[in-house]
Amino acid sequence: MHGGGMILGNRFTFGDALDWVKELRAILVSVEYRMPPEHPHPAPVEDCYAGLKWISEHASELGINEVRIMTVGPFGGGCVAAGLALLARDRGGPRIHAQCLPYPMLDDRMENVSSKQYFNIGKWQGGINEPAWNFLLDGKRGAEDVSIYAAPARATDLSRLPPTWLDVGAAELFRDEVVAYASKLWEGGVQAELHVWPGCWHAFDAYAPDSALSRLSRETRMKWMKRVL
Numbered sequence: 001m002h003g004g005g006m007i008l009g010n011r012f013t014f015g016d017a018l019d020w021v022k023e024l025r026a027i028l029v030s031v032e033y034r035m036p037p038e039h040p041h042p043a044p045v046e047d048c049y050a051g052l053k054w055i056s057e058h059a060s061e062l063g064i065n066e067v068r069i070m071t072v073g074p075f076g077g078g079c080v081a082a083g084l085a086l087l088a089r090d091r092g093g094p095r096i097h098a099q100c101l102p103y104p105m106l107d108d109r110m111e112n113v114s115s116k117q118y119f120n121i122g123k124w125q126g127g128i129n130e131p132a133w134n135f136l137l138d139g140k141r142g143a144e145d146v147s148i149y150a151a152p153a154r155a156t157d158l159s160r161l162p163p164t165w166l167d168v169g170a171a172e173l174f175r176d177e178v179v180a181y182a183s184k185l186w187e188g189g190v191q192a193e194l195h196v197w198p199g200c201w202h203a204f205d206a207y208a209p210d211s212a213l214s215r216l217s218r219e220t221r222m223k224w225m226k227r228v229l
Contacts, residue, residue: 001048001084003075003203005105005124005132007035016218020072023222024229027064029055033080036135041150044136045083049091052084056094068229070098075124075203076132078104082152082181085161098228100165102221103174103202104181107153108133108141112176122172122201129173153177159188165224166192167217169200193224 002009011030021028031051034043052069059066073081078101085099110116110126110133119126133141137150148155164185168178175196182194197204197213205214 001031001033001071001073001077001080003073003077004035005128006044006076006079006136007037007132009035009076017072019218020222020225024225026070026229027062029062036132036138040138041136041147044080045087045149048080048084049087052088052094052096067095068097069094070100070225070229071096072100073104074102076105078102079106079136079150079152082106083149085164086152086155086158087149089160096162098163098165098225099161100221100225101178102165102205103168103172104166104178105129105132105174106151106181107177108137108146108151109153110142110173112180114175115173115177118171118173118175123207124173124202126173153181155184157188158184158190161185161188161190163191163228164193165221165228167195167197167221169202169204170196170198171200172202174202195220 002011002013004013011032017028020026031048033047056066071081071084081099082101082104085096088094088096137146146154166178166182168175182192185192197217200213205217208214
């Protein structure tokens with residue numbers, strides 16, 4: 001599921017995907033999910049759920065091992081991927097073997113320290129994040145009844161979710177919500193691996209791909225994928 005803050009992007013903005021296919025000898029399926037503001041929640045996550053069902057139902061003809069389906073979503077795609085894992089759990093399938101969430105967008109409330117600390121700093125700032133959430137939630141960002149499938153950080157029970165990778169920059173808006181989500185996964189008995197990259201801003205590995213930390217983050221993520229698959 002491609003990134004873009006829920007309001008931008010397509011399958012061509014998924015930069016590392018072809019490298020993963022080559023390294024893992026995997027089959028890649030990208031869902032061109034509908035996006036807000038034209039298509040608010042639940043359109044994005046329901047589109048991806050339909051895609052997951054289709055993959056599961058056609059796994060044999062696609063050459064896919066249906067018990068090894070891994071979902072991947074960076075940034076806004078991480079919001080959809082995390083919501084999809086909750087939706088698949090609560091609907092009784094299809095089963096997701098693992099989920100990989102690089103610097104995911106998870107919490108519409110923006111009440112934690114990093115949301116305030118980096119509100120006006122970085123590649124993705126609070127002044128963009130707030131309207132993006134409002135577009136997704138049809139103007140109801142911060143309301144009490146926001147669905148967990150739209151804003152996964154709203155979920156109180158993260159048990160029975162698949163093994164999860166999360167990473168985030170220490171100097172970005174999403175830092176604290178990602179750390180909190182990892183803690184909730186551990187609380188729910190879920191196997192989760194979290195990396196907080198020192199001094200890094202949002203999507204640092206895309207903006208500075210040749211830096212030492214960017215290379216290390218990609219290598220570490222790939223090693224995790226190989227282990228879980």
